[in-house]
Amino acid sequence: MLTRLWRALAFEPLPWVARRERRPDSLTLLLAGGGRLEGPPADPYATGDLVTGLRLDGRTHRRAAGLVEALGVPHGAAFAAELDDSTASLALSRAGRRPGPGEEPRTGWEWEQTVVDGHPYHPGCRSRPGFSVAEQLAYAPEHRPLVELGLVPVPARECLVTGDWPEHLRDGDRILVPVHPWQAEHVLKGEEVREGALAAHPLMALRTLAPAAGGPHVKTALSTRLTSSVRDISEYSVETAAVVSAFAHALTERLDGRLHITRTLGAATAHSPDLAAVLREAPEAYAGPGERVVPVAALAGTEPARSAAWQAAFARLAVSVCLEVLDLGVALEAHGQNLLLVMGPDGEPRRLVYRDLADIRISPARLARHGLAVPPLSGRLVTDDETVLRRKLFGSLAAGALAATAGSSAALGEALAAALDGLAPTADSELLRSRPLPVKALTLMRLSPGVPGDQWAELPNPLAGG
Template identity: 75%
Template sequence: MHLSPSPAEEAVAAELADVRPSLGPSYAAALDGARAAVLTRLWRALAFEPLPWIVGREHAPDGLALLLAGGSRLEGPLPDPYATEPYVSELRVDGSPHRQAARLMTALGVPHGEQFAAELDACTASLALSRAGRTTGEERAPRTTWEWEQRVVDGHPYHPNCRSRPGFSVAEQLAYAPEHRPVVELGLVAVRAEECLVTGDWPQELRDAGRVLVPVHPWQAAHVLKQEQVRPGAAGFAAHPLMALRTLAPVDGGAHVKTALSARLTSSVRDISVYSIETAAAVSAFAQDLSERLDGRLHITRTLGATTAYNPDLAAVLREPPEVYANAAAGERVIPVAALASFGPARSPAWRAAFARLALSVCLRVLELGVALEAHGQNLLVVLSADDAPLRLVYRDLADIRISPMRLARHGLPVPPLSGRLVTDDVSVLRRKLFGSLLTGALGATAGSAGAFAEALAEVAALPVTSDTGALLTGSLPTKALTLMRLSPGVPGDQWAELPNPLVGG
């Protein structure tokens, strides 16, 4: 069935014809695959999230029907909550087929669906652009962590807005998005030292005559900050964008630079809060002490310095690169978990079992001690031996972990001098933070299907029994209700769904 291009698909094609016409044919060829990828993610959300206008679900051996409050019936294949390969090419509303996620949402006519449909349309077009920019043919194996990161072309493995780039033109996506493999020139904003908050050790090369030099992403400079305030990038501040897009690895090496980028990517606006800067040094020091209790199986990248002009739109964090925790002389290397889909050995059930054993044992031990890591595929990395065996974990970005003073005290650990959103003793919050990132995120996506995930999750049965492992073995698994969140603009914070746990069959 021939599909006419959507408005966003047409707009990207028109702009691409102006700025990179050579990609036009590849973009057109990538559209069908991008449509199926977004539709598959949307079907997962519709099948499992507690959307208020879905009033019933009818299961059949060959599919699922959703009954809508207005009387309509939405039908599709049996949903796999952990699938990462597209398997949904069509969904039917009252018998009418839909192969584009945006047009499906429009047909459903649900509250706030029109805006979400526009987001899905833009995401589909951006995903096709990302795939079109992927180098074809034989490629050499990545030699650096940033090269592995730039292999993550499709973005979030489960979010329908997996490759959402609102506010970015086609030219800007090609210039700044990691999957297009650009080199980005960071600018600098000079702020009087007395007008800045600095924590940690801010390097001398980023100071100038009583001023703090704040690295700034060029998109931020063009769209949010006054252009005349931004100095051109200094020598050494050409950088490779990582999969987070706003975090970059300098071409000349050294600390990774997390910049403020006030755009909404997938679900959240990516600025850097003043709270994150205020707590950065204390959280980093606390995390280093914690990692020393884990027999060398977990390294946490240090926050070297952080600064803000008391403005979430003008701030930066300097973070230790994860490569420092790999012994290059012994052939070790570090790969982000999100990039394991393009790592050949990760297709082996035996390799996935070994990785799951490592990740579960370490992260559940950290949770027992009192810290819930946000261990999704972007924050969690694995150190590999020369023969590809998973050896250790590296965790980065401490801005959204959760710390339990009660659990720390139970184990005789010092409680860091912190307050605010990072600190909670709520068991459900702690478990959701870890389970929803590591299990229904990193491990589920690495497995790529419910069956393979069941094999990986079986590794938890061999771990020491704690209240957390007990909950993991007996209940459903939490995941962020990402579509519900996009369709609930007046509801702050995270919302949650429950996914079937293959270990308990429910």
């Protein structure tokens, strides 16, 4: 946690950091109140380097929460509590780490459950307020439980349903909405819940699960803050689900089989973000014989990802596809959880699978330039703001999925260079090559509870020399 926190302090636009003095062997933060915070050089893309202590005005701090408390910054007490929670939760996650050396997951959900550490750069990577230790063991994917989802029957006239809601989740004139057991106990206290109706394996997102009997993945509402966000399901997401899914699926026809987007099969809400669910096609639907579909977040440290040649091949595939989709008019949030890689029996990258369309961005102007029909949508998914579009993709793909897989600035630079060399230059690719890389300022956001929306930092671009 201290390592992740130091990265944030080193690069995010925190208002109480007056100046940063970078030297080859150290980094010093001069604070607005006159204090000095000293530590080792910070690589914004490193995942293996550990920070064991930081010196604030001569005193060494080894606990992330303790350092935040000592800094005395606005909203720091609440953030320090989150960091303590995240630290304890990460220790619990690592205690049951599997598989062991030489063991490889056999199924998609097993691959998901190998991601023990959560977000590779967020100090709150395992923050799960509202979850007891017993509930983490019972519901968190890294502990490999089988979760019994409940069903809440709601009169169909009181629901918004889009797509094809299946018959096995209907009961006469009522819609059966799958609910997470944590949600049933802590939030839906007055609702009729048919408990233990659907056994499922929790995936990396915790609230999305793969039914043990197979079939579509189930995304449930979970009204608590995990890492940074409250995981409910908005009515807007349900209302737009079918249109966005059909549009995105049609768009992939232009990608020559290099990208598949899992379809949203059905979505339902009882006009409440706390009681809603989405049924989504399983990524394994796009695997051929002998192929594996692996979330990119699970690739770091695996045998293939240790090879520079493999990383270059993966980066070429991911960057070329995502830049082409952006040029067509869609910015994917291609971080390591949403982006999956189809690998052949030899482990080589073959195709991409993207899931969860709830937070993409669609540009009518870019679509029109290619003669593509604009889907009948309005609201937050639709924008022609070039900064918003590029931040969405570059922040998730380059500074997220590729960076965490590479594990350092040097390795990310090599992967990006291999990916961009040979691509026809576009305004997007040239900015990706030459400008600082945008990334969500996750710590600043946690310390700014009154500021709505995302806030951003700019990280040194290893291709631009800074």
